[in-house]
Amino acid sequence: MGIHINPSILSADFSDLRTELGRISTADMAHVDVMDNHFVPNLTFGPPVVERIRAVSPIPLDAHLMIADPDRWAPVYADLGCASVTFHLEAAAAPVRLARELRALGARASVAVKPATPVEPLLDLLPEFDQVLVMTVEPGFGGQKFLDVCLPKITRLRRAISAEGLDVALQVDGGVSEATVDRVVDAGANVLVAGSAVYAADDAAAAVASLRGRAEA
Ligand code: DX5
Numbered sequence: 001m002g003i004h005i006n007p008s009i010l011s012a013d014f015s016d017l018r019t020e021l022g023r024i025s026t027a028d029m030a031h032v033d034v035m036d037n038h039f040v041p042n043l044t045f046g047p048p049v050v051e052r053i054r055a056v057s058p059i060p061l062d063a064h065l066m067i068a069d070p071d072r073w074a075p076v077y078a079d080l081g082c083a084s085v086t087f088h089l090e091a092a093a094a095p096v097r098l099a100r101e102l103r104a105l106g107a108r109a110s111v112a113v114k115p116a117t118p119v120e121p122l123l124d125l126l127p128e129f130d131q132v133l134v135m136t137v138e139p140g141f142g143g144q145k146f147l148d149v150c151l152p153k154i155t156r157l158r159r160a161i162s163a164e165g166l167d168v169a170l171q172v173d174g175g176v177s178e179a180t181v182d183r184v185v186d187a188g189a190n191v192l193v194a195g196s197a198v199y200a201a202d203d204a205a206a207a208v209a210s211l212r213g214r215a216e217a
């Protein structure tokens with residue numbers, strides 16, 4: 001696959017999500033940030049809203065669960081039809097069991113790490129996942145500055161994935177823009193989340209195309 005661009009609707013107008021989803025119909029998936037004011041200091045929405053987003057979205061959903069107790073809640077999002085479900089390694093009691101459950105429910109199983117979480121514990125578990133998400137900001141808010149210190153983790157994961165010939169996507173989330181996309185792709189990411197960089201643009205679809213073009217150049 002080429003580089004996938006998944007805009008985060010965290011920077012969209014929450015009073016008009018149907019229209020906002022329509023603005024990114026050229027994207028690969030819609031990145032949906034679920035926050036519980038417990039795992040992160042912010043609160044967005046939960047299953048009832050995601051169910052409606054799923055119903056009106058022209059593209060598949062990429063759920064990013066920044067919540068406590070994903071062992072209980074992540075399968076709910078798979079059941080709602082999210083094509084990909086990302087839970088945080090820091091919050092999961094049994095990440096391998098949870099990943100297997102998500103796959104059994106028909107979703108892609110994805111695991112995320114915050115900036116201060118090492119990726120080494122994941123290296124032997126990679127075949128259990130369809131994707132690893134490396135956060136390049138502290139999770140909780142859109143529009144933060146990209147953390148360059150996270151780049152070596154992306155490189156190490158890409159090396160491990162290639163060395164084992166695995167089909168595991170490598171997603172990066174936080175501060176991705178025209179200014180940082182080159183570094184992210186050079187490090188080895190192939191799925192890019194961009195919130196403010198896409199939704200702040202007058203033409204969101206053009207911003208997606210421009211990011212993809214730059215990433216694939
Ligand atoms: C942050 C969220 C991100 C956020 C990215 O906790 O997980 O998906 O929306 O926003 P930008 O691209 O503005 O950093």
Ligand code: ZN
Pocket residue numbers: 008031032033064173193
């Ligand atoms: Zn996110």
